[in-house]
Amino acid sequence: MKKKVVIVGGGFTGLNTARILSNRKDVEVTLIDRKNYHLFQPLLYQVAMAALGEGDIATPLRNMLAGYDNVTVFKGNVCNVDLEQKKVKTDFGDIEYDYLVLACGAQHHYFGKNDWEEHAPGLKNLAQASEIRRRVMEAYEAAERTNDMKERKKQLTFVIVGGGPTGVELAGSIGEMSRYTLSKFYRHIDPKLTRIFIVEAAERILGTFSPELSSKATRELEKLGVQVWTSSMVSDVDADGVQIGRERIEAATVLWAAGVKASEIGQNMGVQTDRSGRIMVEADLSLPGHPEVFVGGDQACYTLENGSTLPGMAPVAMQEGKAIGRMILDDLKGKPRKPFKYRDKGQMATIGRNRAIVEIGNLKFDGAIAWFTWLLVHIYYLSTFKHRVFVLMQWAWSYFTFGYGARLIVNKDWRFYREQKSSPCDDKKA
């Protein structure tokens, strides 16, 4: 009898599990995702900032898995899991499993203030990237149209909430675009006067990096006109700006790069989760008491021996996906599972042209070398050869012309996933 493996989510984890299990005669894999594409999320901010197009960082899951005869892909919503009956409940029926891999990722979290989302969209999918691009570009258009100086200043003010890698990348890109690209396109405004704020609750930005590199990043951001406000907690967000305690920044555009929360499925299942909704897993990435259920990527909370947990990063998700695939193969061979071991390959963040920071163990560097390292690593990890060629060409073009890609304003239904999630599944949660 073939073992039925159901994978929920076609991100870095799900895709890597599917690949490990591919073309095996004893395993039948079903991958379910509510998108029809795999997204290379580390470059999503470049779509938001018009440096790349949607097709440059996303590939249909069917393309990526076409060569694996034992893998079936369904586009659909998973609402809940029946752990006793070993069934996944979807909006197109129940699907039985022998092994289940949950890798549904995370979404933005507004600390209970869900009405902030309207005024401060996050960046997790392509529609949101388009929405952020639209808001940023519309602000410059509105500034050019108006004669009211106060209004113009508000339109040329951008606030990014959260000083992690995404917040830094967004702020750096807006700074760079306003200084080097947009300046020649407007007649009534000087885009160089754009004001950009990063508002970070912690004492420093990029808290997972060493204080030294975090301070270097702050200086690089300041060179691009970004003001970094640390130890600053946003107390309110509305259509005209943000409130930080007693201080107020009037801004037409506010972007959210702060908290994330794991997919709701963990809550629906009633299993143990941490504060951000991540499902607690054993050393072999399985659900406690359910060795046939694995959780990986941003949805999993994997506790290290020192008590800390693995962060929501692409390398973690990739390694977990491969490890889960190997655990299943070990089971089939009757071998004992080996605990998952994360191989830390370091971390990096980019601020702009020739500006980045890289930290690999004790090795730390910044500037142009760091930027080229960042660039090579990202090209290397892109999912297809075609993507590598086209992204490299776009980057080379922008690098030599100081231009950005097509800053097109196209309205997209950016809250689609939230809305969709709450409709067909609502009656199936119970």
Added chain:
Amino acid sequence: MKKKVVIVGGGFTGLNTARILSNRKDVEVTLIDRKNYHLFQPLLYQVAMAALGEGDIATPLRNMLAGYDNVTVFKGNVCNVDLEQKKVKTDFGDIEYDYLVLACGAQHHYFGKNDWEEHAPGLKNLAQASEIRRRVMEAYEAAERTNDMKERKKQLTFVIVGGGPTGVELAGSIGEMSRYTLSKFYRHIDPKLTRIFIVEAAERILGTFSPELSSKATRELEKLGVQVWTSSMVSDVDADGVQIGRERIEAATVLWAAGVKASEIGQNMGVQTDRSGRIMVEADLSLPGHPEVFVGGDQACYTLENGSTLPGMAPVAMQEGKAIGRMILDDLKGKPRKPFKYRDKGQMATIGRNRAIVEIGNLKFDGAIAWFTWLLVHIYYLSTFKHRVFVLMQWAWSYFTFGYGARLIVNKDWRFYREQKSSPCDDKKA
């Protein structure tokens, strides 16, 4: 005193007028468009069919006009024109003109049945192209998910209403994609069984071409699995298909490539229009009684000596745009205006890989040579060098790999323009 020229619309007409008037000290140009980009509409169906990305056929107007110091661009909505006061009424205030150029294009027209739009979107802007892509790809996903054979057949049935160049291009692309690209991606369905219908009210498709070429195109379409129903008038469109008199086609996806109607501004202004809302113009493309107001492109109805009118095609719009620019320059020099003369460069339509038809005067050809001609002409007319390079690369890639581009499903707010139009301008029409 500098003459104030206001151009409404950044399509082929408006852009060409702006270029003719660029960098002149005696003219101040203001171009208003509700989009922030110029769209190369002849290739829009390729975005809908995922062969190209949005950025491949659209360029921000500000990029294209950045080098012209006397041109200001505003993104905004024009609601009406006060011909007596010589003012354009926009949602960001009134703008005075000495010369006005109206080139607002056309939209789809449902012959008074506006509720059909929901079930049969048209193809005029990027958001609609995404919506068509989404519907086509979602249909294959739904067919793969279901076990109900009747439902599966409905999902794999596509109806295109209208057998003009756009309808033929859409039908040909779906036929080709289903046969050559999608076939290896699904486990439960055979995309080769896709049924595609073109429903055309006239006696033959591609009515502006010679009967000989139109018949060749029909045969090429049939080879790709497209059934061509001529002399067939759609009497109803709903969520499950179309009604053609007594006959019914059950189809999950219906696309509209039939009637178009010129922008509503003509009606708001109360000037003489033809049945499709196009404004009647004099031999110099001016509004009767208003030599300072020009109309061009799909919004103009230009009557030839033989009584026929110029069609809504890119070459017509380009030539009219240039002619309008020259009329204004002639006025400034005190020279009499020369009547507009359209130089017919022929027409072409593409059906698929190595399949196209070309008609230039009495010269008619089809097949691979026609297809390469089509390809070269479109590359040549693309607006920037970067677009030419990237589009050619995408095409070469697809040609040699038999692959299509990224068939990403991203929800966009495709009825955006309609909604937007009815909000800020409503109180300013009067």
